[in-house]
Amino acid sequence: xxxxxxxxxxxxxxxxxxxxxxxxxxxxxxxxxxxxxxxxxxxxxxxxxxxxxxxxxxxxxxxxxxxxxxxxxxxxxxxxxxxxxxxxxxxxxxxxxxxxxxxxxxxxxxxxxxxxxxxxxxxxxxxxxxxxxxxxxxxxxxxxxxxxxxxxxxxxxxxxxxxxxxxxxxxxxxxxx
Amino acid sequence: xxxxxxxxxxxxxxxxxxxxxxxxxxxxxxxxxxxxxxxxxxxxxxxxxxxxxxxxxxxxxxxxxxxxxxxxxxxxxxxxxxxxxxxxxxxxxxxxxxxxxxxxxxxxxxxxxxxxxxxxxxxxxxxxxxxxxxxxxxxxxxxxxxxxxxxxxxxxxxxxxxxxxxxxxxxxxxxxxxxxxxxxxxxxxxxxxxxxxxxxxxxxxxxxxxxxxxxxxxxxxxxxxxxxxxxxxxxxxxxxxxxxxxxxxxxxxxxxxxxxxxxxxxxxxxxxxxxxxxxxxxxxxxxxxxxxxxxxxxxxxxxxxxxxxxxxxxxxxxxxxxxxxxxxxxxxxxxxxxx
Numbered sequence: 001x002x003x004x005x006x007x008x009x010x011x012x013x014x015x016x017x018x019x020x021x022x023x024x025x026x027x028x029x030x031x032x033x034x035x036x037x038x039x040x041x042x043x044x045x046x047x048x049x050x051x052x053x054x055x056x057x058x059x060x061x062x063x064x065x066x067x068x069x070x071x072x073x074x075x076x077x078x079x080x081x082x083x084x085x086x087x088x089x090x091x092x093x094x095x096x097x098x099x100x101x102x103x104x105x106x107x108x109x110x111x112x113x114x115x116x117x118x119x120x121x122x123x124x125x126x127x128x129x130x131x132x133x134x135x136x137x138x139x140x141x142x143x144x145x146x147x148x149x150x151x152x153x154x155x156x157x158x159x160x161x162x163x164x165x166x167x168x169x170x171x172x173x174x175x176x177x
Numbered sequence: 178x179x180x181x182x183x184x185x186x187x188x189x190x191x192x193x194x195x196x197x198x199x200x201x202x203x204x205x206x207x208x209x210x211x212x213x214x215x216x217x218x219x220x221x222x223x224x225x226x227x228x229x230x231x232x233x234x235x236x237x238x239x240x241x242x243x244x245x246x247x248x249x250x251x252x253x254x255x256x257x258x259x260x261x262x263x264x265x266x267x268x269x270x271x272x273x274x275x276x277x278x279x280x281x282x283x284x285x286x287x288x289x290x291x292x293x294x295x296x297x298x299x300x301x302x303x304x305x306x307x308x309x310x311x312x313x314x315x316x317x318x319x320x321x322x323x324x325x326x327x328x329x330x331x332x333x334x335x336x337x338x339x340x341x342x343x344x345x346x347x348x349x350x351x352x353x354x355x356x357x358x359x360x361x362x363x364x365x366x367x368x369x370x371x372x373x374x375x376x377x378x379x380x381x382x383x384x385x386x387x388x389x390x391x392x393x394x395x396x397x398x399x400x401x402x403x404x405x406x407x408x409x410x411x412x413x414x415x416x417x418x419x420x421x422x423x424x425x426x427x428x429x430x431x432x433x434x435x436x437x438x439x440x441x442x443x444x445x446x447x448x449x450x451x452x453x454x455x456x457x458x459x460x461x462x463x464x465x466x467x468x469x470x471x472x473x474x475x476x477x478x479x480x481x482x483x484x485x486x487x488x489x490x491x492x493x494x495x496x497x498x499x500x501x502x503x504x505x506x507x508x509x510x511x512x513x514x515x516x
Contacts, residue, residue: 022283141302
């Protein structure tokens with residue numbers, strides 16, 4: 001079953017452009033890191049720097065810098081590209097918000113999303129929250145299982161969780177060297 | 178106590194008893210008396226609940242079919258709830274009893290005549306608005322509209338407005354004939370609507386262009402485009418028409434807009450991913466979809482003065498007659514309430 005999914009997603013990808021379904025879903029992942037928020041933000045803050053810490057990312061092309069309108073094209077190791085644009089980037093507050101421009105069901109089985117990443121103090125260390133809102137891959141009434149709300153939740157939560165695990169390893173690994 | 182009070186108290190007790198029987202899950206917390214001028218009804222999508230709020234607390238929560246999206250109310254306090262994935266509309270009577278109307282499409286936006294005689298349903302992926310009968314859901318008429326119809330709202334003279342999200346337009350429907358008589362170009366991604374009968378204006382929240390279009394409905398023209406915050410997803414206008422509140426979904430805030438100056442007077446932080454909003458008196462009530470609560474925004478001090486926890490994923494919020502007085506309002510058309 002699993003093996004047939006990528007081919008199926010690829011075939012359906014063309015039909016989903018600009019789809020915004022009526023039933024949004026949540027994604028919410030957090031991680032605690034043994035480093036102060038400034039040190040964590042130095043790694044995670046640069047919008048185009050996701051390739052330095054997210055283990056699923058193969059390549060990033062970024063334009064526009066860390067400001068509203070900045071864009072990153074994130075190519076994943078498994079294939080597929082996420083084009084994401086910054087809505088807001090607040091360095092002093094250690095947070096940025098962005099949204100997907102064009103869906104790529106090969107990358108993630110969702111038709112649109114917005115997300116916010118925030119670093120806050122947590123005891124002697126930091127807490128990083130990466131949360132957002134997305135719509136399933138097929139926003140019609142009878143989505144295939146691979147493009148359902150559940151499939152979207154699984155993929156988005158996994159992508160965010162993988163990223164935060166990678167971020168933690170990157171920051172804590174760097175701190176102990 | 179006078180006769181009317183006795184009858185009303187009897188009704189409340191009867192209603193409570195019936196609600197306990199009819200409702201799959203009831204939670205009561207906080208004060209149960211002093212309902213205030215209006216109650217609120219909130220629909221939580223993931224939690225699949227409609228919660229009744231009075232005097233700043235949830236009085237009851239009714240379990241409904243999965244993934245409810247939009248709630249509307251008629252003047253008698255009856256609630257109408259759309260289920261985009263469920264091919265259905267739920268109708269909840271003031272006593273808490275619920276029934277389902279079938280809908281052959283992806284029901285999202287809803288508007289109801291104040292007297293409850295007709296329900297208008299936006300079919301999101303069907304690009305049409307359908308008029309159905311409240312008794313059995315029978316289709317009484319339909320009209321093709323722009324792409325991805327989002328929220329609907331009733332105006333005057335039998336006009337129904339439709340936010341046509343992917344067509345960047347607002348459709349104007351003559352409900353007597355079910356004909357789309359006009360379309361007005363607005364911003365990018367029009368989603369939510371609010372009608373002000375005093376200034377005869379329609380306010381349109383545009384999700385992607387981060388602004389609000391102001392339509393002069395009498396003249397059928399665009400009056401202004403007002404910049405709002407990131408991703409305006411909800412809009413409400415005060416009863417006197419003086420203030421407009423827009424939810425800025427991607428900034429966890431609301432923009433308070435002066436209707437005369439047509440500019441933002443304040444930005445007030447609320448919860449995460451705010452969506453639906455309603456204004457009662459000096460307060461705006463904001464459904465925070467991600468935070469699972471309702472923010473109470475004081476429009477005088479321009480601060481959030483309270484948060485009311487509700488079931489997961491509150492999206493849509495509407496004012497309804499207080500439960501205790503619902504029976505006395507039955508049959509009295511109060512135009513302000515259906516919006």
